[in-house]
Amino acid sequence: MQKISRSKVIFQFSPNNSPIATVQPGETVAVETDDCFRSQIKSERDLVTEIDFSQVNPATGPIAVEGAQPGDILVVQINRIEVESTGFMVAIPGEGAFAERLKEPVTRVVPVRGGKFWLDEHLSFPVHPMIGVIGVSPGDLEVPCGEIGDHGGNMDAKVIRQGARVYFQVRREGAMFALGDAHAGMGDGEALICGVEIPARVELSFDLIKQPEILPPRPVVEIDDQVVTIGLGPTLDEAASCALNDMMDLIQKKTGRSLDEISMLISAVGDLRVCQIVDPQKTARVEIPKAIFPDPSRPVLP
Numbered sequence: 001m002q003k004i005s006r007s008k009v010i011f012q013f014s015p016n017n018s019p020i021a022t023v024q025p026g027e028t029v030a031v032e033t034d035d036c037f038r039s040q041i042k043s044e045r046d047l048v049t050e051i052d053f054s055q056v057n058p059a060t061g062p063i064a065v066e067g068a069q070p071g072d073i074l075v076v077q078i079n080r081i082e083v084e085s086t087g088f089m090v091a092i093p094g095e096g097a098f099a100e101r102l103k104e105p106v107t108r109v110v111p112v113r114g115g116k117f118w119l120d121e122h123l124s125f126p127v128h129p130m131i132g133v134i135g136v137s138p139g140d141l142e143v144p145c146g147e148i149g150d151h152g153g154n155m156d157a158k159v160i161r162q163g164a165r166v167y168f169q170v171r172r173e174g175a176m177f178a179l180g181d182a183h184a185g186m187g188d189g190e191a192l193i194c195g196v197e198i199p200a201r202v203e204l205s206f207d208l209i210k211q212p213e214i215l216p217p218r219p220v221v222e223i224d225d226q227v228v229t230i231g232l233g234p235t236l237d238e239a240a241s242c243a244l245n246d247m248m249d250l251i252q253k254k255t256g257r258s259l260d261e262i263s264m265l266i267s268a269v270g271d272l273r274v275c276q277i278v279d280p281q282k283t284a285r286v287e288i289p290k291a292i293f294p295d296p297s298r299p300v301l302p
Contacts, residue, residue, distance in 0.1 A: 006032035006199065009058035010178055013135055013151055014142040017176060019064035028079065028205045033180045034058050035197045036132070041088050047105040048090040057146040057154060059133050061178025065206050068175040073209035073216075073301060074136060074168045076177065080203040081129035081162045083184045085112050087198035096193035096278050110184070110196045117184045117196050125185055129200060130161040132181030135219070139171035145180065148232045148281045150218045154181065155230050155283050156190050156276040157221070165222040167301050169215055170208075177206075190276040209302045214253045218246055220301065225290050227300050232281045239284040240272055247286040254293050254300065265292055 008020040023029055038055040040046065068074055087110040093102045110117050116124040133145050135152025143149045152168055160166060168175065179202065186195025221228040229250060231242025244266065251262045266288065275283035290296035 002027070002029045004029055004031045004060060004063065006034045006060050009034065009060050009180065010062060010145065011054065011058060012142050012144045013138050013149070013153060013178065015137055015140055015172055016142070017062045017137070019062050019174060019176065022064045022066055022174075023206050024066050025206060025208045028203060029063070031060050031063075031179065031202045031204060033060050033182050033200045033202060035088065035199050036181045036194070037088065037197065039199070041090070041107060044107045044109055047107055048092055049105045057133055057144070057181055059145045059178035059180035062137065062176035063178065064174035064176060065208065068170045068208055069173060070171055071215065072170040073212045074170050074175045074177065075207040075209060076134070076166045076168070077205040077207070078131070078160065078162055078164045078166070078202065079205060081131070081182065082201045083112055083127060083129050083182060084199045086110070087112060087117060087184050087196040089192070089194055089196060092193060097189070097191040112184055112198070127184045128158070128161065130158050130183050130186060131179055131202065132156045132183060132186070132195070134160055134166065134179040135177070136168045136170060137172040137176035147279060148283055152219050154279060155219070156186065157228070157230055157283065157285055158186060158188060158275070159221050159223045159226070159228050159285065159287070161223065163223060165299065167216060167220045169217065189274045190278055193278045212302050214250065214301060216246065216250060216301075218242075220250065222290070222300055225296070226287045227290055227293070228285050228287045230275065230283060230285045232283050234281060236274065236277060236282045236284060239282040243284045243286045244272065247288060250300075251288075251292065
């Protein structure tokens with residue numbers, strides 16, 4: 001298995017990035033990711049207000065996928081996520097949902113042991129690893145890794161976890177895939193502005209869908225028995241509308257149902273959830289049972 005070190009990262013998804021590795025469709029690789037602070041925080045004495053913010057949200061990559069061309073779909077299967085033994089959380093005055101209530105910066109070391117992360121010596125929760133930043137080249141645009149776009153990026157969607165199958169529209173030759181910003185745990189909304197930030201090792205498999213019948217404009221996720229669309233916008237309402245309409249379009253193309261039928265389906269069995277509310281572009285997702293599609297035993301795409 002090819003191993004890709006966290007020593008080479010990007011801080012923006014850009015057409016100017018050169019690949020650090022090339023993989024074949026069908027290949028499985030192990031990718032190391034750094035924490036979102038680029039290892040600048042080592043102890044509770046290190047405050048986020050003192051770090052170099054140009055080094056925040058690194059994504060390991062980009063990784064070129066042989067044969068990927070604009071108009072293809074890149075399929076990324078997340079087989080395994082292993083987090084390291086120490087994570088961090090930070091509080092930042094003026095940032096996040098509690099901006100006006102937090103008066104000074106605080107760093108908390110969060111140990112991971114026994115399958116749990118420990119917020120103090122008495123309070124622990126099961127580790128649920130997920131990937132915050134994941135995406136492909138945006139085409140002719142340059143988007144910082146801390147932001148979201150149609151290419152993916154800082155989606156902070158809890159469904160991008162072990163077992164997830166993620167579809168990306170390829171916009172540049174090679175797709176130019178990268179990922180980072182792993183969490184040992186994160187609540188929907190990421191209200192403070194961080195989850196349990198931690199380095200990780202992620203095993204991924206890659207595939208391509210050539211000449212797809214359906215080409216979603218933004219990433220689509222399959223996890224367990226759910227299909228998920230992820231939307232973005234400057235407000236949470238706009239992000240929700242984006243995710244809802246992406247799901248309506250996907251269902252229409254897959255099933256041929258009328259729009260009124262689809263709207264009833266989504267309202268009856270779909271779940272609208274918040275991914276994050278703390279970035280310039282907010283992120284929301286819609287989850288719906290695979291059972292509504294013609295053959296739920298098969299991948300939703302192609």
